[in-house]
Amino acid sequence: MVNFSIVMKNFRSSFVTCIFSKSYKEVVIARYEAIFRQISLKDSFVPRNHRNIIEMNYIIAPSILSADFGNLQRDIEMINQSEADWFHVDVMDGVFVPNISFGFPIMAAVKKHAKKTLDVHLMIVEPDKYIEAFAKAGADRITVHYEACTHLHRTIENIKANGCKAGVALNPHTPVTLLQDVIEDLDLVLIMSVNPGFGGQQFIHNTYKKIRDLKAMIQGRNEDLAIEVDGGVGLQNIATLVSAGANAFVAGNAIFAAENPTDMISKMKSITTSAIQI
Numbered sequence: 226m227v228n229f230s231i232v233m234k235n236f237r238s239s240f241v242t243c244i245f246s247k248s249y250k251e252v253v254i255a256r257y258e259a260i261f262r263q264i265s266l267k268d269s270f271v272p273r274n275h276r277n278i279i280e281m282n283y284i285i286a287p288s289i290l291s292a293d294f295g296n297l298q299r300d301i302e303m304i305n306q307s308e309a310d311w312f313h314v315d316v317m318d319g320v321f322v323p324n325i326s327f328g329f330p331i332m333a334a335v336k337k338h339a340k341k342t343l344d345v346h347l348m349i350v351e352p353d354k355y356i357e358a359f360a361k362a363g364a365d366r367i368t369v370h371y372e373a374c375t376h377l378h379r380t381i382e383n384i385k386a387n388g389c390k391a392g393v394a395l396n397p398h399t400p401v402t403l404l405q406d407v408i409e410d411l412d413l414v415l416i417m418s419v420n421p422g423f424g425g426q427q428f429i430h431n432t433y434k435k436i437r438d439l440k441a442m443i444q445g446r447n448e449d450l451a452i453e454v455d456g457g458v459g460l461q462n463i464a465t466l467v468s469a470g471a472n473a474f475v476a477g478n479a480i481f482a483a484e485n486p487t488d489m490i491s492k493m494k495s496i497t498t499s500a501i502q503i
């Protein structure tokens with residue numbers, strides 16, 4: 226049976242998304258794909274495990290790199306009160322990436338006030354040297370870059386031994402196939418959809434293919450893996466990213482440059498929960 230309230234909800238959501246989106250064509254296509262998928266998912270022939278996907282929780286992780294550091298506590302409280310799920314904390318060393326962000330004093334300030342998961346993204350060389358310190362500073366999840374780790378398996382074990390969930394990030398030029406031999410060991414793969422180093426950059430379209438490749442790779446091997454996308458994520462592409470298979474979304478500029486950041490987080494959350502992936 227077709228559920229018309231779901232169809233209308235999706236139609237309204239598509240319309241709202243279009244208003245706020247520049248590349249609305251991409252969003253409209255994804256939204257209508259989602260509508261038709263949702264109708265068939267409600268049909269009785271759909272296996273139970275597929276229906277469960279509807280209830281999947283998608284993660285919104287505001288990147289505090291884009292916060293106002295002069296009002297950091299205020300921005301942290303905004304995230305605490307919002308529908309966001311994680312704090313995304315970008316640590317840059319000026320060597321692995323051409324920018325320096327912040328280190329332990331800011332981590333400590335975030336930890337002091339944040340009431341949600343701290344998702345720490347290390348854009349640094351030799352991350353092993355600092356994993357224990359970031360875990361002690363309050364990181365719940367630590368993601369290192371594939372390109373920065375000579376002994377990636379050892380680094381993943383190190384993160385877990387320090388009581389954190391382990392993630393690996395891939396730069397835009399790094400194929401997901403390089404994770405074949407560690408994929409079962411990971412809690413998260415972060416697909417960079419911009420070259421790391423700065424907020425507010427243009428989303429790279431090849432990301433969709435990488436997400437689909439990763440989604441195919443984890444079938445039957447590690448289906449609980451979080452597939453996180455980072456860079457240029459916003460209302461204009463989040464539904465398409467869900468359709469491709471992503472389930473965690475980092476957003477800096479889209480949230481902190483919005484007139485109402487709390488409202489922007491709600492919009493992103495509501496698009497993810499109504500755009501279905503299969």
Ligand SMILES: O=C(CO)[C@@H](O)[C@H](O)COP(=O)(O)O
Nearest residue numbers: 421422424425456457477478
């Ligand atoms: O890691 C990075 C940048 O290197 C990101 O987390 C950015 O902070 C995301 O910012 P927007 O592209 O969403 O503005």
